[in-house]
Amino acid sequence: MIHVRHRGITAIVLWLIFLLACAGIISRTHFTTDLSAFLPRSPTPEQQLLMDQLRDGLASRLILVGIEGADAPTRARISSQIAQRLRADRTFVSVNNGEPVNTEHDRAFLFNNRYLLSPAVTPERFSTDGLHAALSDSIDLLASPAGLLVKSILPRDPTGEMVQLLEQLNSGTQPKLVEGAWASRDGTRALMLMQTRAAGSDTDAQQNAMAAIRQAFDQAPGATPSVQLVMTGPGVFSVTSRDTIKRQVTRLSIISLALIATLLLLVYRSFSALALGLLPVISGALAGIAAVSLGFGAVHGITLGFGTALIGEAVDYSIYLFVQSEQNRADHQNWIKRFWPTIRLGVLTSIAGFASLLLSGFPGLAQLGLYAIAGLIAAATVTRFVLPSLLPANFRIHDLSAVGRTLSRVVQRAAALRWPAAIVVLAACAIVVANRASVWDDTIASLSPVSQADVELDTRLRADMGAPDVRYLVVVSGANQESVLRAAERVSALLQTHVEQGQLAGFESPSRYLPSLATQRARQASLPPRPLLETRLAQAVQGLPVRSHLFTPFLDDTAAARSQPLLQASDLQQTSMAMAVDALLIQQRGQWRALLPLTAPEGGNIDADPIRAALSAIPDVLFVDMKAESDRLYSGYLHEAIVLSLGGLVAIIALLLAVFRSPLRVLRIIAPLAAAVITVTAGLSLFGQQMIILHLVGLLLVAAVGSNYALFFDRPDPNTPILPRTLASMLFASLTTVAGFGLLAFSNVSILQALGVTVAPGVILALIYSAIFARQSDAGSSRA
Amino acid sequence: MSQLVRPFSRLGWLAGLALLLGQAVQAAPLSISQLMDSLAKHPQGAATFTEKKTISILDQPVESSGELLFIAPARLEKRTLKPRPETMVLDGDTLTLERGRRKHVLQLRDYPEVAAMIESIRATLAGDRQALERAYHLALDGSAERWTLVLTPLDPKVGAVIARIRMEGAKDVVRSVEILQADGDSSLMTIEKRAPPQ
Numbered sequence: 001m002i003h004v005r006h007r008g009i010t011a012i013v014l015w016l017i018f019l020l021a022c023a024g025i026i027s028r029t030h031f032t033t034d035l036s037a038f039l040p041r042s043p044t045p046e047q048q049l050l051m052d053q054l055r056d057g058l059a060s061r062l063i064l065v066g067i068e069g070a071d072a073p074t075r076a077r078i079s080s081q082i083a084q085r086l087r088a089d090r091t092f093v094s095v096n097n098g099e100p101v102n103t104e105h106d107r108a109f110l111f112n113n114r115y116l117l118s119p120a121v122t123p124e125r126f127s128t129d130g131l132h133a134a135l136s137d138s139i140d141l142l143a144s145p146a147g148l149l150v151k152s153i154l155p156r157d158p159t160g161e162m163v164q165l166l167e168q169l170n171s172g173t174q175p176k177l178v179e180g181a182w183a184s185r186d187g188t189r190a191l192m193l194m195q196t197r198a199a200g201s202d203t204d205a206q207q208n209a210m211a212a213i214r215q216a217f218d219q220a221p222g223a224t225p226s227v228q229l230v231m232t233g234p235g236v237f238s239v240t241s242r243d244t245i246k247r248q249v250t251r252l253s254i255i256s257l258a259l260i261a262t263l264l265l266l267v268y269r270s271f272s273a274l275a276l277g278l279l280p281v282i283s284g285a286l287a288g289i290a291a292v293s294l295g296f297g298a299v300h301g302i303t304l305g306f307g308t309a310l311i312g313e314a315v316d317y318s319i320y321l322f323v324q325s326e327q328n329r330a331d332h333q334n335w336i337k338r339f340w341p342t343i344r345l346g347v348l349t350s351i352a353g354f355a356s357l358l359l360s361g362f363p364g365l366a367q368l369g370l371y372a373i374a375g376l377i378a379a380a381t382v383t384r385f386v387l388p389s390l391l392p393a394n395f396r397i398h399d400l401s402a403v404g405r406t407l408s409r410v411v412q413r414a415a416a417l418r419w420p421a422a423i424v425v426l427a428a429c430a431i432v433v434a435n436r437a438s439v440w441d442d443t444i445a446s447l448s449p450v451s452q453a454d455v456e457l458d459t460r461l462r463a464d465m466g467a468p469d470v471r472y473l474v475v476v477s478g479a480n481q482e483s484v485l486r487a488a489e490r491v492s493a494l495l496q497t498h499v500e501q502g503q504l505a506g507f508e509s510p511s512r513y514l515p516s517l518a519t520q521r522a523r524q525a526s527l528p529p530r531p532l533l534e535t536r537l538a539q540a541v542q543g544l545p546v547r548s549h550l551f552t553p554f555l556d557d558t559a560a561a562r563s564q565p566l567l568q569a570s571d572l573q574q575t576s577m578a579m580a581v582d583a584l585l586i587q588q589r590g591q592w593r594a595l596l597p598l599t600a601p602e603g604g605n606i607d608a609d610p611i612r613a614a615l616s617a618i619p620d621v622l623f624v625d626m627k628a629e630s631d632r633l634y635s636g637y638l639h640e641a642i643v644l645s646l647g648g649l650v651a652i653i654a655l656l657l658a659v660f661r662s663p664l665r666v667l668r669i670i671a672p673l674a675a676a677v678i679t680v681t682a683g684l685s686l687f688g689q690q691m692i693i694l695h696l697v698g699l700l701l702v703a704a705v706g707s708n709y710a711l712f713f714d715r716p717d718p719n720t721p722i723l724p725r726t727l728a729s730m731l732f733a734s735l736t737t738v739a740g741f742g743l744l745a746f747s748n749v750s751i752l753q754a755l756g757v758t759v760a761p762g763v764i765l766a767l768i769y770s771a772i773f774a775r776q777s778d779a780g781s782s783r784a
Numbered sequence: 785m786s787q788l789v790r791p792f793s794r795l796g797w798l799a800g801l802a803l804l805l806g807q808a809v810q811a812a813p814l815s816i817s818q819l820m821d822s823l824a825k826h827p828q829g830a831a832t833f834t835e836k837k838t839i840s841i842l843d844q845p846v847e848s849s850g851e852l853l854f855i856a857p858a859r860l861e862k863r864t865l866k867p868r869p870e871t872m873v874l875d876g877d878t879l880t881l882e883r884g885r886r887k888h889v890l891q892l893r894d895y896p897e898v899a900a901m902i903e904s905i906r907a908t909l910a911g912d913r914q915a916l917e918r919a920y921h922l923a924l925d926g927s928a929e930r931w932t933l934v935l936t937p938l939d940p941k942v943g944a945v946i947a948r949i950r951m952e953g954a955k956d957v958v959r960s961v962e963i964l965q966a967d968g969d970s971s972l973m974t975i976e977k978r979a980p981p982q
Contacts, residue, residue: 100893140868143837143846144883148898148945151969154841167888177877177891545843 008389015283015386018378022286029293033242033301034201040361040633045622049475050629054234057595058583060200061093063233064461065192065213066184069226075190076179078227081220082213083192090197091209094579097192098175098182109575110165111153115561117515118161119168121523125159126533131540134159139544156553168512175465184464191465195579196235203242206235232458241449245301248747253308259739260315267732268322269398276390277318284314284379291374292367302449303367305744305752309759310372312740313705314379316733317343321383322397323729332388339726340384345659346708347380349652353704356648357697362637364447364751365644368697372704403731404724411727414771421772425675428682439681441690442635449749472598472606474507474615475622481569481585481592485516488594491621494614495596503607505599510584513577520566530559641693645700652703669710672769673703680762694751698741698758705737705759706766713774722774734767814928816913822928824911826956827856830977837971852975854909860902874902897945904935904949905961920949930954 039051054060065082067075079097086095115121124130138160141150153162175182175191182191194213198205210231217229264274285307292299320343325335350372357369432439448455474491478484488511498504511519528536534548534555541548569585572578586593600606612623656666677699684691709730713722741763744756834849850864864870871882874892879902881888892899900919907915916922919942920935935949943966950962961973 139842139846141883142839142842143848143867144864144870144872144881147837147839148901148965149895151839151841177893180893545846546841547843550841 008386011385012389015382019283019286022290025290025293026286029289030298031301031304032298033245034203034238039363040636041363041366042361046624046629047633049473049622049624050626050633052586052588053473053626055201056199058195060234061196061198061583063194063196063206063209063213063231063235064458064465065194066230066232066457066461066464067190067192067217068188068228068230070224072183072187072190073179074222074224074227075183076181077222078217078220079181079190079192081222082216085216085219086194086212089212091205091212093195093197093582094576095192095194096182097190098177099180105575106169106577109572109577110169111157111162113564113567113571114157114161114165115527115558116520116523116564116567117513118164118523120159120161120164121526123526126526126528126536128536128539131159131536132542132544135540135544135546138163139546155550156557158551158554182465184460189464191461193465195583200234200238203235203238207239210236210239230457230461232454232461237448237450237454237458240451240454242301244449244451244749245305248749248752249301249305249308252305252743252747252752253311256308256311256740256743259743260312260736263732263736263739264315264319267319267398267400270396272392273322273395273397276387276395277315277322279387279390280318280379280382281311281314283382284375285311287378288371288375292371295370296363296367300364300367302364302749302751303371305747305749306368306755307371307375309741309744309752309755310375312737313701314375315736316705316708317380317383318387319733319736320729321387323400323732324723324725332391336384336388342711343380343708344384345656346711347376349655349707349711350376350704352651352655353648353700356644356651357641357700359647360637360640360644362640362693365637365641365693365697372701400728401724404726404728407727407731408721408724411722411771411774414768414774417772421675421769425678425769428675428679431682431685432678435685439685439691440638441692442638443631446690446692447634447694447751449751451748471625471627472600472608473624473626474596474598474611475624476594476596476618477620477622478592478594481587482516482518484585484592484594485511485514486518487618487620488596489516489519490618491596491615494618495598495611498611498614502601503610505601507596507598508580508584509596510581510594513572513581514567514569514585517566524562524564524566527558527562529562530555533558638693638696641696645696648700649703652707665714668773668775669707669714672710672713672773673706673766675769675773676702676706676762676765679765680758683761684757689757692750692754694754695758698755698762701741701755701759702762702766705734705763706770709734709767709770713770715775730767734763737763814924814926814931816922816924816933818928819924819931819933820911820913822911822956823908823958827854827909827911829854831975833862833973833975835971835973837969839969840967854906857910857912858906860906860909874906896939897942900937900939900942900946901949901963904951908933908951908958908961928955 039054040047043051067078067082069075080099083095083097083099086092110117122130125134135158138150138154138158141147141160141163142154150157150160150163176185176187177183178187178190182193183189184191194209196206196209198209200206213231214229217223261274261278264277265271268274268277288307288310289299289304292303320339321332321335324339325332354369354372354376357365358373360366360369474495476484476487476491478487488509492507492509492511495504495507495509499506515523527533537551537555538548569578569581572581584595584597586595598606598611606625608623608625615621615623653666653670656669657663660666680699680702681691684695689695712726712730715722738760741756741759744752745760747753747756831852831854832849833852834847836845836847838845847867848864849866850862850870853861853863855861858874858876860874862872864872868883871880873880873882877892879890879892879895879898881890890898892902903915903919906912913922916935919939920937923934923936925932925934931953933951933953935951937943937946945966947964947966950964951958952960952962957977958975960975962970963973964970
């Protein structure tokens with residue numbers, strides 16, 4: 001006895017040290033709610049690019065703003081007031097609402113550097129014939145309706161380089177202007193497009209940016225109560241998802257704890273039993289968070305949400321201990337002898353199931369697996385080694401034998417339901433097979449915690465704005481800025497041929513605004529020295545209705561351009577081109593990248609193959625279809641999750657076979673679990689809910705939790721009836737699990753909801769099927 | 785020097801013509817609202833045009849011709865067929881220019897001078913007095929049978945580019961549009977109504 005006591009104290013001390021260590025780790029843990037949980041752990045180059053774009057790419061930094069209500073002039077006025085205020089705010093790189101802001105700067109920059117920027121500047125263009133052709137073009141243009149625009153610059157720019165540059169820049173479509181501000185096509189909403197300085201993945205900064213927009217709106221002198229502000233964009237999504245996840249996880253854990261505590265209090269009728277019963281749960285939760293923190297460097301909010309549900313599962317072990325043991329200390333030791341092996345096997349089967357998730361390349365899934373394993377081991381270990389020593393000598397819970405006896409009678413009759421149950425399972429099989437094509441939802445959007453209403457708003461504003469959806473990208477990598485710009489120029493030349501053949505509507509390139517130094521030098525060298533150019537010009541004007549002396553300013557400008565300093569990135573400041581170069585030319589981890597977004601021809605898709613084939617000749621160039629890439633990523637996850645779940649199932653069966661060495665017995669344990677899984681899947685299908693990865697995890701959890709029940713019902717000798725106490729403990733254990741996961745079913749975060757609707761009914765079904773299909777005690781020996 | 789003189793000489797000529805016309809039709813004076821009403825009631829639709837531009841930096845005037853299509857209230861299409869096919873479409877506030885494969889889309893707001901020039905034609909064809917008076921001072925002369933409308937820009941910025949726009953017409957048909965730029969360049973567009981397509 002003293003020996004046992006001593007061991008107990010050692011266990012308590014070790015446990016306390018363990019708790020302190022967990023608390024220490026958790027206090028330094030970084031909690032995230034961003035996309036990181038959905039991004040692969042070992043990405044391909046295409047996926048890496050997708051991740052970088054999602055985190056801090058141009059698109060991730062855009063906030064689309066809509067102003068609704070009141071009348072068009074009011075909306076336009078508010079738009080202008082917000083823009084004026086936010087343009088002075090360092091949070092934003094740019095605030096666009098259709099007002100000409102940088103126009104003057106832009107035009108001056110383009111005009112002053114036209115001979116360095118224009119792709120038309122080649123030696124041929126400045127030959128006599130080239131000049132003649134360019135001049136006749138310009139004279140034609142002069143006679144056209146646009147003539148007014150070019151007339152004043154003709155003497156300085158007779159070859160029309162400025163027109164070339166403007167043409168390149170104006171390729172994008174813009175929303176229409178109503179009362180001087182961008183408006184939606186139906187004219188009911190004013191539109192603004194802002195680019196934040198901070199990356200889209202910097203959720204705090206995005207939240208600040210949203211607050212700044214909101215404040216500018218609230219304080220706009222023109223704002224009336226009838227006007228509303230709406231915002232959308234990747235950053236906005238991160239902020240709202242974080243709020244949603246935070247709010248839900250907090251609320252779920254509070255309600256879940258309260259619900260389970262009430263349930264336990266009703267059963268135990270003892271506060272000390274309740275407090276003691278929660279110890280394994282708390283230990284498990286701390287161990288789970290600490291393990292994930294150590295294993296992944298950060299804990300995702302979704303993992304915490306999952307953790308709240310696991311409370312209902314971890315509490316089972318203490319229920320088994322309290323309910324199954326007799327009401328004295330000696331019997332706790334007896335419980336350890338009689339029931340612990342069964343529970344230990346249950347824990348092991350759960351671990352076998354979840355261990356497969358650890359192998360997942362989907363970090364979100366791997367986190368759940370690790371959390372579940374660490375949490376369940378901690379809870380079970382504390383129940384086995386610490387809890388018995390902590391129980392006071394006179395520890396007593398409410399006598400549950402009456403409940404147990406009633407359950408015994410029910411279970412005795414459960415066998416009568418075998419045939420109906422078999423029919424239900426068969427029907428479920430038929431439903432699953434019939435709907436097999438639509439069982440899975442394989443779009444990545446199904447994982448998103450963003451609500452449907454928010455997605456719709458985003459689609460609407462995006463369509464109104466014609467905002468870049470950045471689906472197709474060509475990416476050029478290199479060691480320095482010059483080399484990527486030169487490669488981008490080669491790619492541009494190639495893409496241009498596709499544009500001319502109509503396979504592409506257009507493309508963007510940083511080299512358009514900031515040509516490589518080599519190209520700039522080549523363009524300078526294309527300009528003949530002044531005397532030579534003068535002679536050629538005199539010949540070129542022959543046959544044209546102009547005199548060459550008109551173009552003296554042209555000679556001056558070209559002479560200056562020949563020796564002007566080459567353009568650097570810093571020269572673009574204060575122009576809207578700076579923003580483009582910023583977004584399209586990226587230095588990251590010592591590597592330079594140029595992004596060339598492609599625009600599909602109107603009403604069509606880009607046929608990727610010919611472009612990919614053409615680009616393959618250029619080294620370090622990648623063609624990426626972002627949408628295909630993200631869908632491939634998700635279907636990869638889904639496929640992997642299916643394989644891993646099956647692997648988990650195989651591991652559970654192997655474990656049971658190793659322990660029992662009887663295939664028939666293992667089959668008897670597995671059958672009710674399989675029946676529960678199939679019935680739940682059929683149920684989801686009937687309710688029209690397509691399964692996502694988290695449903696699969698839920699099914700795995702049903703198998704893991706349900707295995708405990710099946711193991712309790714399993715007995716080598718059918719003549720030993722199941723003790724009423726055991727039945728009562730299983731009922732309460734399943735009730736707490738259902739309470740924990742059932743709450744998730746009401747969450748509007750799709751991932752958590754999927755877990756809830758799978759596990760809660762699944763666990764109940766596992767218990768019922770286990771009872772129905774359990775080996776019956778011999779008919780005559782039923783003892784109530 | 786010649787640039788300075790030319791506008792003055794043309795002004796004199798215009799004044800003389802106006803005087804002459806004024807005397808001839810004194811019997812039936814026409815008010816701006818009458819003219820606008822009749823223009824608004826009978827939108828012109830399809831027509832052909834020839835345009836002659838006199839530009840100081842070019843030694844000789846450039847001529848072009850093509851079709852003009854007005855769809856009330858806000859769409860004006862000018863399809864130049866010679867010397868080079870070119871299309872200009874004004875729809876609402878958006879001006880689209882197409883030359884060969886190239887397409888420019890301009891927001892009129894960004895180019896006030898171009899806007900003023902084109903708006904004058906559109907608003908006159910539409911009989912939109914309000915739109916005209918937002919941008920111009922209006923002076924009408926002549927009778928319903930033969931009238932002359934002279935538009936002078938109100939905005940000094942526009943005035944720095946466009947000195948005056950002069951339209952001539954008969955009843956509800958605009959016959960010619962002459963634009964005189966502040967730098968002396970000018971264009972004269974003659975419009976001929978096309979038989980309505982059957």
